[in-house]
Amino acid sequence: GQQVMQIPQYQHVQEGEDFTTYCNSSTTLSNIQWYKQRPGGHPVFLIQLVKSGEVKKQKRLTFQFGEAKKNSSLHITATQTTDVGTYFCAGYNNAGNMLTFGGGTRLMVKP
């Protein structure tokens, strides 16, 4: 079945440093979604990318979808303590009914 992998599993950064998490799928994706989960909370949808090579920005967050639609990345510029949490990528299977999540990258920010 479809597998979605994320690296790194954990990342410690100093406040103000940049952060990037990478997502790779074993199959071509129709789209890629990103979610954020704060400590003790539930996953919250951030964004969806659909087109090959697509780049979207949300303030300090930049999301990219690879040309082959098998990989994606999330880059945070100048991290803040409010960025702390686990970031997940996720992709649907071909039938569009099951959403498979990557293992997540846990971001810790030192003030």
Place this chain on the structure above:
Amino acid sequence: DAGITQSPRHKVTETGTPVTLRCHQTENHRYMYWYRQDPGHGLRLIHYSYGVKDTDKGEVSDGYSVSRSKTEDFLLTLESATSSQTSVYFCAIRQAGRNGELFFGEGSRLTVL
């Protein structure tokens, strides 16, 4: 908030006992999902439903069953709980449309002793 409530939010039970977790939604969404979350494994799909009495297995369905007799309720049952089923369980609904985003409930923390 997409009108999703999970119950119970916390439960401690013993090995071999049956457990049912409930997910209730108020917005008439067709698709509902049950995931479990464990350290190092992210979110893994257990079962999902695409309508009343229409359910299908996810990637980690062994030891779990589900039922959906009404649009608003999706029940997850552990017939005989095991310690490996200690986890945080999240219910989610999917916004209308193919490849829609998921909205998650607050989660149910289950401990099996």
